[in-house]
Amino acid sequence: MNWSTGLQQFKAYLQLEKSLSDNSVEAYLRDVNKLMQSLEANNLSVGPLEVQSMHVQALLKWVNELGMTPHSQARTLSGIRAFYKFLIMEDLLAADPTETIEAPKLDRKLPDTLRYEEITQLLEAINVSTPEGTRNKAMLETLYSSGLRVSELVELRLSNVYRDLGFVRVTGKGSKERLVPIGRDALKYVKIYLEEIRCHLPIKKGQEDFVFLNRRGAALTRVMVFTIIKNLAQKAGLNKIISPHTFRHSFATHLIEGGADLRAVQEMLGHESITTTEIYTHLDRDYLKQIIQDFHPRS
Numbered sequence: 001m002n003w004s005t006g007l008q009q010f011k012a013y014l015q016l017e018k019s020l021s022d023n024s025v026e027a028y029l030r031d032v033n034k035l036m037q038s039l040e041a042n043n044l045s046v047g048p049l050e051v052q053s054m055h056v057q058a059l060l061k062w063v064n065e066l067g068m069t070p071h072s073q074a075r076t077l078s079g080i081r082a083f084y085k086f087l088i089m090e091d092l093l094a095a096d097p098t099e100t101i102e103a104p105k106l107d108r109k110l111p112d113t114l115r116y117e118e119i120t121q122l123l124e125a126i127n128v129s130t131p132e133g134t135r136n137k138a139m140l141e142t143l144y145s146s147g148l149r150v151s152e153l154v155e156l157r158l159s160n161v162y163r164d165l166g167f168v169r170v171t172g173k174g175s176k177e178r179l180v181p182i183g184r185d186a187l188k189y190v191k192i193y194l195e196e197i198r199c200h201l202p203i204k205k206g207q208e209d210f211v212f213l214n215r216r217g218a219a220l221t222r223v224m225v226f227t228i229i230k231n232l233a234q235k236a237g238l239n240k241i242i243s244p245h246t247f248r249h250s251f252a253t254h255l256i257e258g259g260a261d262l263r264a265v266q267e268m269l270g271h272e273s274i275t276t277t278e279i280y281t282h283l284d285r286d287y288l289k290q291i292i293q294d295f296h297p298r299s
Contacts, residue, residue, distance in 0.1 A: 001092060003036055006048040010086050019175040021151065031079025038062050048087065053097045056080060060101070070104035077103050113250045118238060119144055125236035131197045132215070136228055138186070138193035139212050139220075142168075143244060145186035147251035147269055149173075150222050150244035157209045158194075163187055172270040180268050 007029060014025045038059035039046050046055060056077070063073055080098055087093040114122070123140060127133040143153055152170040160169035166187065167179045182190075190211070203217040210219040225244050233242040240246075248269070255265050 001047060001049055003048055006083075006087070007032060009090070010083055013086055021173070023151075024173070027075075028079045028082060031076045032083045034063065034076055035059050035080055048083075049093055051084075051097050053100055056098055056101055060104075074103040077101065112241065112246055113253045114238075114240070114242070114246060116254060118240075119247075119250060122232060122236045122238060122242070125232055134189070134193050134197050135212060136232070138189040139225070140229070140232075140247065141186035141189045142182060143247040144251055145183035146170075146180045147248045148180070149248060149270075150225050153244065154210075154212065154220050154222055154225060156211045158211055159209055161190065161211060163191065170270070173272075176270065178267065178270050 010032070011025060011029060014020045014028055020028075035051070035056065039051075039055060041062065042058065044055070059080075060073055060077065063076065068076070077098065081096070084093065084096045084098055088096060123137065123144075126137045126140070128137050139153065142148065142156075143150075146168060148156070148168075148170060149172065152172060155171060156168060161182075162168070166181055166184075168182050169177055169179055171177050194211075198211075198213060201213055201215070201217045203213065207213065207218050212220050214220055214224065222244075229242055229244060229246075233240065252265055252269060255268075256262070
């Protein structure tokens with residue numbers, strides 16, 4: 001087996017059996033390509049079935065010297081591990097060359113969040129007298145109300161918004177569907193957007209079921225949502241780097257701070273493992289420590 005054949009089969013496996021998004025598939029393929037590039041840089045003619053642990057170790061050393069962060073190194077190793085687990089599963093290989101390799105030690109990075117006052121400041125900076133402003137208000141209220149990923153937001157369908165029940169059905173990672181509550185304010189602004197703005201757009205064929213559209217009647221892109229939020233943060237005078245994911249992190253953090261059950265937050269976020277959700281309990285502890293430091297007379 002050569003690299004081209006191995007990557008084609010791995011790609012088909014990720015798309016068809018794992019049902020991963022295009023972005024996730026490309027990320028896995030990039031990880032394996034880094035291994036190929038490392039071998040080429042060392043003038044080694046080694047096929048995917050001939051790779052040994054020393055080759056993977058050489059890759060990690062190489063990317064470290066190039067300045068790749070420990071988090072990126074760990075991500076690369078994870079992708080290569082997935083490739084070799086696939087080869088073993090297909091009975092193309094007996095031993096995993098990545099099995100004995102330890103990933104770089106990582107400090108757990110806490111996500112950036114906004115205080116509730118900052119969320120309010122950001123939302124109040126939206127000019128709802130314009131069609132785009134009305135849409136953006138509905139969109140960001142939905143992001144904060146339901147903790148959606150940006151991909152889930154741009155893919156949200158009219159047929160999956162249950163306004164009478166106060167829920168939206170979203171398709172997350174691995175094409176897994178989940179029902180998430182949506183707040184009254186978000187529903188109010190979504191209703192205004194649908195009944196006063198969206199109904200007047202020249203909707204393109206095939207885009208009829210998407211909730212959030214641009215002025216030409218096509219579904220918004222992830223990049224467009226990032227740009228909208230970046231510009232809005234500047235307008236609101238928030239001196240922070242804010243992205244769609246900041247709303248998701250803030251959603252989870254504010255729930256945990258308010259005493260929400262961790263399992264419930266896990267379900268709403270669509271996390272496969274509760275370990276991923278537990279990072280927000282660390283944020284909560286940091287918040288409590290700050291309260292003690294700020295207000296306790298003996299802190």
